[in-house]
Amino acid sequence: MGHFWTVINALHSLAGPTVTLLYPLYASVRAIESPSKLDDEQWLAYWILYSFLTLMEMVAAPVLEWIPIWYQMKVVLIAWLVLPQFRGAAFIYERFVREQLRKYNTRVGKDHYPSDGYNKFAEFVSISPKKVEHEAH
Template sequence: MGFLGTITRHMDALVGPGVMLLYPLYASMRAIESPSPLDDQQWLTYWVLYSFITLFELSFWKVLQWLPFWSFIKLLFCMWLVLPIFNGAAYIYENFVRKYVKIGSYVSSSYPDDQRKVMQMLSLDGRKSVERYITKYGSEAFERVVKAAEKEAKKH
């Protein structure tokens, strides 16, 4: 097969560490520094899933050594979890894990008290929408929305 065959055969060893460790480490550090918790969900979920994959490999290594394509399957799955066009880890959290995890009412203390009270009444999806709104239009615009809602509520 030659040089190209050798590269193809060892693609998981060449690309795997970058896809499964280096990029997620970099993205996780960026998520820590960003004010939004949206990216935290993606990367925390990724690390939990990666830990499960590693535990699975350690537990079943004798069986997995007989599967010639295991390393490629793992690489493809981790690429789906990691790459921003897929955000697979966030997808798994939203569609599978979230149903079984009780969402707390914690809202970041970086918001003013009246905004925090409003956000605590919202679902996680609602909070995400409000955070996107605040990021796009600013905290003052959200404050105007809250005041208009309070004024409307007092009428009824």
């Protein structure tokens, strides 16, 4: 019975990093290389939510230590966010995050950013390395 628990603990230790990092990293690279934008949205949404969850965990660590099954609940939640059958990350982003961003943008309005400074930044960000390399020659 001791070997069984050792195997279970080893699987448990591997499940978290595999579900939270390894598979999402692999899927993100595949999404970047694919022509579809749908998978890009899923994985960008995942990394936004994963970052938020990690920050929340850091702040709430003293409280979460008292919840004995927090790690298991987190792995199940992240599996829902990650698995392509559910597209949970895209769902959460569309349903909650985007809605909050829209509310924030309507409160701030377009005058929040100086038009010329914002446009210069947007132009800088939109320059692709290939475009810069082509213009240099």
